Amino acid sequence: MLNFKYYSPTSIIFGKESTAGLGAQLSPEIKTVMFHYGGGSIKQSGLYVQVFSILKEKGVKVIELGGVEPNPKLSLVKEGITLCRENQVDLILAVGGGSVIDSAKAISVGVKYDGEVWDFFMGKAQPQSCVPLGVILTLPATGSETSPNTVVTNEEGLLKRGMKSDLIRPVFAILSPELTLTLPEHQTFAGVMDILSHVFERYFTTTGHVDVTDYMCEGVMKATIENAYKLRQNPDDYDARAEIMLAGTIAHNGILGVGRLEDWASHRIAHEITALYGTTHGVTLAVIFPAWMKYVSEEQPEKFVQFAKRVFDVSEADFRSTAEIANEGIRRFEAFLTEMGLPKSFKEAGLPSDQLDLMTEKASIFGALGGYRKLEVSDIKAIYELAL
Incomplete structure (x- = not known):
């Protein structure tokens, strides 16, 4: 066996109706949240309204960024970075599967970096800080809800690349198996x-x-x-x-x-x-x-x-x-x-x-x-x- 160091800071909230516990994960210091999601499935299921209601009840300002596609794109990541900077976002809330979470992770490290976020994926730089990230998982697959990994596709050259950093492990992950019943x-x-x-x-x-x-x-x-x-x-x-x-x-x-x-x-x-x-x-x-x-x-x-x-x-x-x-x-x-x-x-x-x-x-x-x-x-x- 090799020597190792293990670090896993994510708080996991698991089980039926666990989405209702979102409000308890939002500290008073969080004033602005970027609500990041994919297509229309969370709106059709009612999850979008539930999340938005909890955020409203907590009195936080919400910045929305939907449209994450499977195999998340660098162009949307860059759009998210700009939104977070302009609105001084305190927390990114990713609601969806691995693609949404990976997109949110890339945004979180890009906000605090002066160069191109793609540098991290090409091994030219290592992140030093990030915007905290929370997750509500709707599709069990990638494990991105607690991992230090993210994968993004650069449309220029069709390059799919990953990066790894403990900084991008979510602060909390809400895992409600009932959200997967309609998959x-x-x-x-x-x-x-x-x-x-x-x-x-x-x-x-x-x-x-x-x-x-x-x-x-x-x-x-x-x-x-x-x-x-x-x-x-x-x-x-x-x-x-x-x-x-x-x-x-x-x-x-x-x-x-x-x-x-x-x-x-x-x-x-x-x-x-x-x-x-x-x-x-x-x-x-x-x-x-x-x-x-x-x-x-x-x-x-x-x-x-x-x-x-x-x-x-x-x-x-x-x-x-x-x-x-x-x-x-x-x-x-x-x-x-x-x-x-x-x-x-x-x-x-x-x-x-x-x-x-x-x-x-x-x-x-x-x-x-x-x-x-x-x-x-x-x-x-x-x-x-x-x-x-």
Whole structure:
């Protein structure tokens, strides 16, 4: 196990009718709030009116900025930065899923920075301060409600890039599973894949003596998969929605990665698909992860054997080699994706295959990817080809 420092300051308010607790999270020092959200879903559900009523009751000035799209855009982030500066915003309240939260995080660090906020995403600068951020989560997937991460797309060059800083961990996160009961099926299960992907990026490691976090990762994976099947049978199952929502938070708040080398190659590879074609993040991860698993497990099957046995209950007695056990685990994961209605390839996702060289070039712009196995340019291209 590696040495580590862990920090997670977000106050989590979880459960039925937890949105009503928003007012209690607003200190008297907060005079102006920027209410940041996406499209019309929160207005249709009544959440918009509920939030606005609570803010009005608290006597705070509200600055609105809606219009966040999936895979949030840099142009809207810049608009938010300007609004916050002009109105001396004390708190940004992000109401929505990961895209809204990521957009709000980028705004929060950009307000206090004299240069271009994109500098943070290109590794040219590190944030030193930010506007505090609060969250009401409506879609469990990215884990952005407690994570130190944000991902934004720059329309110029179609570059999807991320940044990481503990400064952008929200001050509070309100998680009400009942808000997810009206989610469309494709968002629910793309979110499930997103959650699993965050565990995968930490679980598949070459670091030894990490039994505690291995079992934690496996527990989150098994619980997510089991409750995804329950939601497939009954989308109105509140308890299953609650389990998925909690899993999404735990998967990406950093606790599962302490003391171990993480990977993150698959996310970088998948980002280039999303940047070019605007595909849902969870969908691109469903396309890339099986290909990544097959590619890297050929040389390093050990962790995949453990994955097969502990997560998908593969019996060692039924197979002759470690490679066969590893492959059976990957096959069962692919079967799960199919049962959740998720694509496992470019073809199933309806994606073109004529931009592999461009995606490979963009994915490798900062050098080799990955921690489980270092992926050079030729490896990245091979994974895209396996995913076709």
